[in-house]
Amino acid sequence: MVVLFLLSVVAIVLAVNLVVGSVYLLGFAEGPQPVVPMHVYAIAAAVTVAIIAVVSIVNIIALADGGAHVARLLGARAVAPASSDALERRFLNIVEEMAIASGVRLPQAYVMDQERGINAFAAGWSTSGSVIAVTRGTLERLTRDELQAVIGHEFSHILNGDMGLNIRMVGVLAGIVAIGSIGGFLVRLAGQSASDDIRFAAPVFLLGVALFIIGYVGLFFARLIKAAVSRQREFLADASSVQFTRNADSMAGALDQLRASGAGTLIQGRYAEEMSHLFFGQGIKLHFAGLFDTHPPVEERIRRVQPRFQPSSYRKQRSTAVEMTAARAAEAAAAEPPPTGRRAADIGTAWGLSATQSAQLVGAFTSEKLGYAGQLLKAIPPALRESVREPNGASAVLIALLLAAKEEVMREQLQALKLGGLGALAERVERAAPLTRELGFAFHLAVVDLALPALKAAPEEAKKALIAGLEAVINADRRVSVHEFVVLTFVREQLWARPKPARASRRIAELKAEAGTLLGLVAHAGTRPDASGSRAEALQAALRAGAAVMEIEIPAAGEFAPAAIGAAFEALKNLAPMQKAVLVKGLFAAVSADGTIRVVEAELMRLTAALLDCPLPPLFDELDPAALAA
Numbered sequence: 001m002v003v004l005f006l007l008s009v010v011a012i013v014l015a016v017n018l019v020v021g022s023v024y025l026l027g028f029a030e031g032p033q034p035v036v037p038m039h040v041y042a043i044a045a046a047v048t049v050a051i052i053a054v055v056s057i058v059n060i061i062a063l064a065d066g067g068a069h070v071a072r073l074l075g076a077r078a079v080a081p082a083s084s085d086a087l088e089r090r091f092l093n094i095v096e097e098m099a100i101a102s103g104v105r106l107p108q109a110y111v112m113d114q115e116r117g118i119n120a121f122a123a124g125w126s127t128s129g130s131v132i133a134v135t136r137g138t139l140e141r142l143t144r145d146e147l148q149a150v151i152g153h154e155f156s157h158i159l160n161g162d163m164g165l166n167i168r169m170v171g172v173l174a175g176i177v178a179i180g181s182i183g184g185f186l187v188r189l190a191g192q193s194a195s196d197d198i199r200f201a202a203p204v205f206l207l208g209v210a211l212f213i214i215g216y217v218g219l220f221f222a223r224l225i226k227a228a229v230s231r232q233r234e235f236l237a238d239a240s241s242v243q244f245t246r247n248a249d250s251m252a253g254a255l256d257q258l259r260a261s262g263a264g265t266l267i268q269g270r271y272a273e274e275m276s277h278l279f280f281g282q283g284i285k286l287h288f289a290g291l292f293d294t295h296p297p298v299e300e301r302i303r304r305v306q307p308r309f310q311p312s313s314y315r316k317q318r319s320t321a322v323e324m325t326a327a328r329a330a331e332a333a334a335a336e337p338p339p340t341g342r343r344a345a346d347i348g349t350a351w352g353l354s355a356t357q358s359a360q361l362v363g364a365f366t367s368e369k370l371g372y373a374g375q376l377l378k379a380i381p382p383a384l385r386e387s388v389r390e391p392n393g394a395s396a397v398l399i400a401l402l403l404a405a406k407e408e409v410m411r412e413q414l415q416a417l418k419l420g421g422l423g424a425l426a427e428r429v430e431r432a433a434p435l436t437r438e439l440g441f442a443f444h445l446a447v448v449d450l451a452l453p454a455l456k457a458a459p460e461e462a463k464k465a466l467i468a469g470l471e472a473v474i475n476a477d478r479r480v481s482v483h484e485f486v487v488l489t490f491v492r493e494q495l496w497a498r499p500k501p502a503r504a505s506r507r508i509a510e511l512k513a514e515a516g517t518l519l520g521l522v523a524h525a526g527t528r529p530d531a532s533g534s535r536a537e538a539l540q541a542a543l544r545a546g547a548a549v550m551e552i553e554i555p556a557a558g559e560f561a562p563a564a565i566g567a568a569f570e571a572l573k574n575l576a577p578m579q580k581a582v583l584v585k586g587l588f589a590a591v592s593a594d595g596t597i598r599v600v601e602a603e604l605m606r607l608t609a610a611l612l613d614c615p616l617p618p619l620f621d622e623l624d625p626a627a628l629a630a
Contacts, residue, residue, distance in 0.1 A: 001169070001225050008176045008221030015217055016179065019210035020044040022616040023318050034059035039380035048179065056175030063171050065151055067124035068108065070278070072168065073271045074121075075148040078108035078135045081454045082389035087139040093377075094148050095132060097582065098155050098244070099449060102365045103606060103615035105494065106449045107132045107158070108456075111139065118142065122154035124163045125500040127615050132158075136261055143318065145250035146257065152241035153251070159363045159615065160240070162233050163503060166278050169229065176245040180215015183208045188284040221437075226277040230294045234282035238305050246367035248302055252306035253314055255298050255428040256590050260315070271585065349620065351597040358588035359581055362614045368621040370608030375622060376446055384435040385450065391458035395466040396428035400436040401444055402473050402484055403429070409477050416476035419468055437493045441603045442618075444487065445610070452494055463495045482525035483600060485562060486607045489569060493611060500614070506574045508550055508582055515583060516555035519546045521565060521606065523590045526601040538594060546590030550582060569611050580614055 021036040063069055071078070079088050094111055099106040107122070110133035113218075118138045124130030132154050134147075142150065147447050157163055186208025190201045238255075242248045257283045258265050265281030266272075276283040277294045286292045295301075302309050351358075377385075387393030399417075403410045408432070417426035439447065455466065470491065474484045523542040527535060547554045575583060587608065591601045602619040609616035 001229055004225045004228065005172065005176070008051065008218060008225075010248045011217050011221065012052070012176060012179055012214060013048050015214045016048045016211070017044050019207060019214065023207045026206070036591060045071070049183070049385065051178055054175075054176035055178040057346070059174040060168065060171030063167050064125075066126075066129050066167070067122070067163070068499070069489075070121075070123040070170070070275065071110040071131050071133050072107075073433070074112060074133070074267070074275060075114055075269045076112045078457075079109040079111055080389075088264075088450050090144060091134060091147065092152075094144070094151050097377060098148075098151055100376060100446050101154055101244075101617060102159060102360075103609070103617040104130070104155065104158055104219055105615075106453055108453060109133075111136060111607075112267075112269070115267055117265050117267065117271070117591070118258055118261050118281065119265045119267060119283060120150050120280040121275070122157045122163055123167060123278060124158070125162075126613055127158055127169065128494065128610075128613055129499045130158050130163060131625055135267075135531070137261065141257060142254060145245075145247060146254040147533055148245055148466070149241050149247065149251040149254045149575075151622070152244040153237045153280055153522050155244065155365065157233070158238035158239035159365060160236065162237075167373045169226065169277060170274055173225060176218035177215060177222050179218055180212050183211030183213070183215055187212060187486075200343075209214065215273075223286070223294075225471040226294050227292050230277040231296050234295050234301070235304060238301055240365070244365045244367060244370060246308060248306040249309070249314065252309040253301045253318065255305075256309070256314065259298050261312075301512050322517070323381065330516070330577050345476055349597055349599075350588040351592045351595060353588075353592075355545075355585045355589035355592065356590065358586035361619070362521055362581070362584060362609065362616050364617060366617075367615045372618050372621050373446075375430065376443065376618075380443060380447065380450075381435050382500060384432075384447070384569050387432060387630050388447065388451040391407060391454050392428060392461050394454040395425065395433040395458075395462065396446060397423070397436060398451055398455075399429045400432040400465065401439070401447060401471045402470065402487065403433055403436070404477060412472040413476040416472040420468060420472045422465060422469050422472065425465060429469070429473075441599045442620075444483075444607050445603055448487065448491065452491075455495060467492055467495070480522055480562065482532060482606075483604060484612070485565060486604060488521045488565060490607055490611050493569075502574065504570070504574045504580075505576050507579050508552065511571050511575070512552045514571045515550050515586070517564055517568040518572060518608070519543065519550065519584070519586060519590055520555040520570075521550075522604060523600075525604055526591045526598065542593040545593040546586040548588035556580060558563055571611055575612070580612055584614055584616075 021042060021188060024036050024040055025034050068078075074441075079092060083089060083092065088109075088111065094629045095109050096109060098104075107124070107130040110121075110131055112133060112135045112339045115135035115378065116137040117135055118141055120132065120134040121140055122130055122132050134150070138147065138150065157166070172468070186204055188208075190208055192203035238251060242251050245251070265279070265283060266285060267276075267279065267283040271283050271345045279295075281298075352401060354360075384397060388397050398420070405415055414426050414430055417423070419431065436447070455463065455498070460464075470488050474480050502540070520543065523539060523546060527539045527542050572580075572583065587605060591597055591605060597619060606616045
């Protein structure tokens with residue numbers, strides 16, 4: 001991409017110099033043998049490069065708002081978490097399942113209402129700030145399994161880091177197509193000035209026309225760059241979707257619908273050209289098909305995911321309920337009796353993976369995890385799932401999650417809310433308490449993730465009230481557990497997270513103290529007495545295992561101040577990606593030093609990884625039967 005970009009800049013500079021030299025000779029040179037001074041070429045080249053650089057930088061800065069900004073440019077509308085539209089609810093449910101199964105924060109869902117073709121895209125700078133958008137045609141024309149395959153394709157782009165590359169391409173490529181826009185402006189300017197000064201208007205008009213034509217040089221290279229980068233990523237995303245869902249027929253069927261649909265995959269929006277490489281299918285019509293296509297041929301994509309796919313037989317067997325009505329959706333929901341989760345004993349489970357294998361789970365996604373996510377979502381009380389779809393209910397549920405099991409302590413926590421001036425919130429928390437009281441640790445991160453979309457859209461005062469409420473409840477019993485503190489830190493970070501995080505480049509060697517703090521925190525939280533009954537020995541074994549992997553000194557045992565823990569998290573977020581892998585590997589070495597992982601340890605690891613923007617899927621493939629109601 002870099003080589004092609006540099007070649008395009010050189011080509012554009014040469015073309016601009018040719019035009020500027022010609023216009024200079026035509027309108028400004030004097031004498032019998034006019035020549036173009038070298039400084040004219042130098043100035044033209046410098047101005048051209050400056051324009052390309054400035055336009056690219058300005059666009060990259062404008063895209064700092066991340067996926068939400070891209071979605072708005074393409075005319076997409078954010079889907080309300082409490083949407084009553086049956087097709088939108090189906091879309092939200094699939095996104096929720098995928099997010100929980102992959103450990104990714106729940107992406108904001110968008111719909112492009114004016115687009116009747118079948119298409120979708122994912123955008124964002126990080127896994128915590130991503131969006132997934134689909135066209136209205138996608139919702140109306142695909143079955144649930146086909147839609148799940150498309151969403152799985154987009155989750156591959158999130159997990160494989162394609163989103164940041166794609167957004168960066170939008171900003172960078174804007175610079176090399178900007179010359180054509182300037183040419184169009186000069187043509188209009190010349191037309192307005194023609195009646196006043198024809199001697200000025202003529203060369204300006206010719207310059208404008210020439211620059212407009214040169215713009216196609218930039219467009220040529222922009223399309224070539226997008227095609228070169230995005231095609232292989234599309235093959236990978238298709239394959240990943242099949243890996244996630246274990247349903248090659250649905251992926252092939254969704255692709256088959258791209259060619260069967262009368263509306264195709266074309267996007268009509270103003271920015272379809274600039275964003276064409278983001279989409280699930282070919283978003284724009286090209287005159288030189290093949291050379292500039294941002295996506296491989298549909299036939300080839302189908303052949304790769306399902307070589308034995310037969311379109312005619314698939315279409316005959318395909319569900320007739322493609323366009324699900326609200327009534328049908330309601331019937332489907334009512335027909336499935338939802339079990340409810342209840343608090344289970346935190347029993348250690350044998351952990352057969354090494355620390356290296358455990359760290360490799362980051363960003364991993366399997367069909368088993370997807371099944372677990374569906375099981376977990378069904379086990380969450382329906383009333384609770386409805387509550388977290390709006391800000392007030394979401395705030396109450398998150399605080400209720402951290403209420404103590406003992407009645408007298410819970411009363412102290414509710415009283416602390418009232419004394420802190422949060423009386424109305426305390427009442428909502430008390431009403432939500434019966435919904436959360438029986439949920440074990442395995443449900444906490446999922447519930448937080450389900451609540452975040454509504455909370456992020458809440459007014460600033462509501463966000464501050466939520467954090468104040470969490471702090472009041474956590475501190476009411478005069479002791480703060482590691483789980484409580486990490487939940488508080490995670491929620492606070494998510495509510496005010498920047499769409500585009502700073503570039504991470506630090507090394508563990510530079511942050512040994514902070515890595516030691518986090519290692520000690522996790523080891524203390526997860527250590528129980530060893531076979532001999534000595535907790536101290538078990539703790540030292542965990543600390544030694546983690547420190548050896550991170551290549552740091554074994555941290556001293558002791559209390560951890562919340563301020564120090566918060567500072568450690570903040571610093572460790574700036575670790576380079578592969579250094580984060582070493583950190584996560586060391587934490588796994590600590591929590592699995594005794595050969596087991598408990599539910600509280602598993603969820604602490606997932607929360608910690610989430611704070612580091614390292615999506616960690618559920619560590620178990622199914623819920624403990626004790627966690628489900630009979």
